[in-house]
Amino acid sequence: MIDLELERFVYFADLFGIAIFSITGVLAARGKQIDLFGVMVLALATSLGGGTLRDLALNAHPLIWIADPLLLWAAIGAALLTFGYCRFWVLPRRALLVLDAAGLALFAIAGAEKAMALGFSPLIAVIMGISTGCAGGVIRDVLTGRIPGILQQDEFYATCALIGASFYVLLHGHLDANLLALSAMTLIFVIRLLAIYSGFRLPVFVVA
Amino acid sequence: MIDLELERFVYFADLFGIAIFSITGVLAARGKQIDLFGVMVLALATSLGGGTLRDLALNAHPLIWIADPLLLWAAIGAALLTFGYCRFWVLPRRALLVLDAAGLALFAIAGAEKAMALGFSPLIAVIMGISTGCAGGVIRDVLTGRIPGILQQDEFYATCALIGASFYVLLHGHLDANLLALSAMTLIFVIRLLAIYSGFRLPVFVVA
Amino acid sequence: MIDLELERFVYFADLFGIAIFSITGVLAARGKQIDLFGVMVLALATSLGGGTLRDLALNAHPLIWIADPLLLWAAIGAALLTFGYCRFWVLPRRALLVLDAAGLALFAIAGAEKAMALGFSPLIAVIMGISTGCAGGVIRDVLTGRIPGILQQDEFYATCALIGASFYVLLHGHLDANLLALSAMTLIFVIRLLAIYSGFRLPVFVVA
Structure with missing residues (x-):
């Protein structure tokens, strides 16, 4: 892996991030009476x-x-395979969360790296990491009529992308x-899984 | 018509697609307590x-x-005329569906043609045809708090754009x-109307 | 103020518009169980x-x-301050409306001016003024699962931006x-406040 540029x-x-998020898009269609093409969209x-x-x-x-x-x-193929698979076999509910965590890790670092490579500042790179990682899920949730997961209390989600992208940007050039890149992705993935299994949460917005 | 470039x-x-979709935007405001300017937006x-x-x-x-x-x-004028018309006369419920089918046909082929003219690949042209045709309706539905029609079972909608745009792209240069362009638009319009009146549907996403 | 370019x-x-809209974004999270980072997003x-x-x-x-x-x-700082403030003190409900009116005024004219400065036509400048002023609020409402305020009857909102941006564009070069710019902003702010306090409304879209 180290040999790759x-x-x-x-x-x-x-x-891989695209294929994984494509699967989560299909899974979000569960129980919504969405047809094959709607699922593809x-x-x-x-x-x-x-x-x-x-x-x-x-x-x-x-x-x-x-x-x-x-x-x-990759997106089309992953969606078709998932569509077919789910007609016959059950995917555990946890699968969606774990896949989503992997996609978040891949996209957040790919997003931050692209911004850095194009010469944007570290701050912009972190913002791009977070938005690349989270935007797909937000679009998915808005289209299926949910309040986006990243806006809800039980999701320590975008914060994982913030931590991982900051880690990546701060050590850029020193490692x-x-x-x-691999460490930063692993960091996001692990924190996210820990958050899911431990139920860790940020303080909620409370009004006096 | 053949003489036009x-x-x-x-x-x-x-x-024409813009004027037609503008009318459907106005009609989507029915019963939602939306004011004149909201309707224009x-x-x-x-x-x-x-x-x-x-x-x-x-x-x-x-x-x-x-x-x-x-x-x-064209968009502003069509919206104002529809706003005024609907205060005095009733538009049959079917009118929205038929207009929408015409707009879809016009936009899908215009979108595919623009991508081809700019030198993009046939695959990208098909994707652009579908998204140009469908995106307006998705935005309309999200803004009025509905799950977008193209994601619902009873809509054989985006698939019409897929078929028509593919037909257009495949025969491009041979006719x-x-x-x-006219044939591809007619194809989309006819398939869409047939789907509406026959109640044809794609298989729904089912979980085992 | 006149001395500034x-x-x-x-x-x-x-x-200032960004700081103000950032505050309204935080306030929109009230009672929605959104965590600190969700509020930032x-x-x-x-x-x-x-x-x-x-x-x-x-x-x-x-x-x-x-x-x-x-x-x-500015956006991040204003959000954090508001997040902290609201844990201890109550912001009157009217505060959101007044801040929003100020943000609308600032953004609508900044948007129209930017389009004029880039050489676009007055019509495009007005459209840009309206969309710059209103888009943030639309995004906020869609993300928190509301029908956007500008589409509702009780909001004489986008029309204020239309009036102010038209005023700005028409008198451009003559003053x-x-x-x-200051007059146009004040105009929008005052009309919007008058609309809030008087309950003024545009005619609603009615079907015969």
């Missing part, structure tokens, strides 16, 4: 939404999935690039 | 949303309605350009 | 959303908050630039 590493992070919006918003904000054209159709096929 | 043909498709977001997202994604600036204010006036 | 004037309008989306959409539509890169991180810190 960072660019390829980030590419694979985007690719939801999967594509969830998996490509974060990167699209990031690239629009950074004026980084062409958008990643326009520049490289393989990313598009081997691939090792750093 | 394709560019003008697509321009008129955009123009809804009409503009519905009619200009699809083309705006397409142009942003393709980095095709200026946006169509910025480049040509006539499109803006007279205007004839092809 | 217009550019700086608009800059301060953006800065809501505050940032509300305060930066309008300017981001405007800059994307006008292809004016880099986005204002990317070009100048101080705007980002001292700073004086005009």
Whole structure:
């Protein structure tokens, strides 16, 4: 893994992140009477939404999935497989949470790295990491009529992306690039899983 | 019609599509206690949303309605006329569905053609056709607090755009350009109407 | 105030508008069980959303908050202060409405001025004024699961931006630039407050 150049590493992070978020998009359709194509739309919006918003904000054209159709096929393929799989087998409820944690980790660091590579400041890189990681899920939740998970109390979610992206940005240039990216992703994934299993929460907004 | 250049043909498709989607935006305000200006906002977001997202994604600036204010006036005029009309006369409920089908047909092919003309791949052209056709309606539904129609079982909607845009892209260059565009639009419109009247549906996402 | 160049004037309008909308984003989280970070996300989306959409539509890169991180810190700082304040003291319900009116006034004119300065037509400048002023609030409402205020009957809201931005655009070049901007902002703020306190409304969309 260390032998890969960072660019390829980030590419694979985007690719896997897209496939994983596509699956979560399909799973969000459960019990909503959504048809095959609606599921595809939801999967594509969830998996490509974060990167699209990031690239629009950074004026980084062409958008990643326009520049490289393989990313598009990854999203479509993952959605079709999940659609088929779920007709016959049950996915444990926890699967969605764990996959989502992995997608968050991959996208947050890919987003931060892209902003750094384009010469934006560390602050912007952290913001881009958080929004790339979270935007897809927000779009998914708005489209299916939920209040976005990241706005709810029981989700220590975006904070994981904040911690991981800050860690990445602060140590950037001081560690081997691939090792750093991998560590930051692992950090996000582990914190997120700990938060899920321990029920850890941030203080809620309370009015006097 | 055959004498028009394709560019003008697509321009008129955009123009009529915008006016039609503007009307559907107004009609979506029924029974929601929305005031005149709120109705205008809804009409503009519905009619200009699809083309705006397409142009942003393709980095095709200026946006169509910025480049040509006539499109803006078409949206505003259609909305005002509908607002006034509906105070005195009843529009049959079916009218919204039929208009929406026409708008979908016009926008899907205009979107696909624009992507082709800018040199994007057929796959991207199909995706742009679908999103140009559907995005306005999604925005309209999210703003009025509904789950978007394209995500619901009883809508064989985006699939019509998929079929028509694929037909257009596959035969591109093999037929007279205007004839092809017109055929693809008719195809979408007819399939969509058949789906409405026959109640045809895609398989729903079911969990084992 | 007259001594400031217009550019700086608009800059301060953006800065104060962002801080104010950030506060309204935090206040919208009341009673929703949203945690600290969710509140931050809501505050940032509300305060930066309008300017981001405007800059994307006008292809004016880099986005204002990317070009100048101080705007980002203004949003973050205002949100944190409000979060802390509200744990101990009560903000009167009217405060949200008055702050929102001030933010609308600042953003609408900053948006119209930016479009004029970039050479767009008066019509586009008015549209940009309205959307810069209103988009943040729409995003805030969609994210917290409400039908956007601007689509509801009891809000004479976007119309204030329409009036103020039109006033600004029509008199542009005929008055001292700073004086005009200040007058247009005051106009919006006053009309909006009058509308709130008098209960003035536009005719509602009624079906025959």
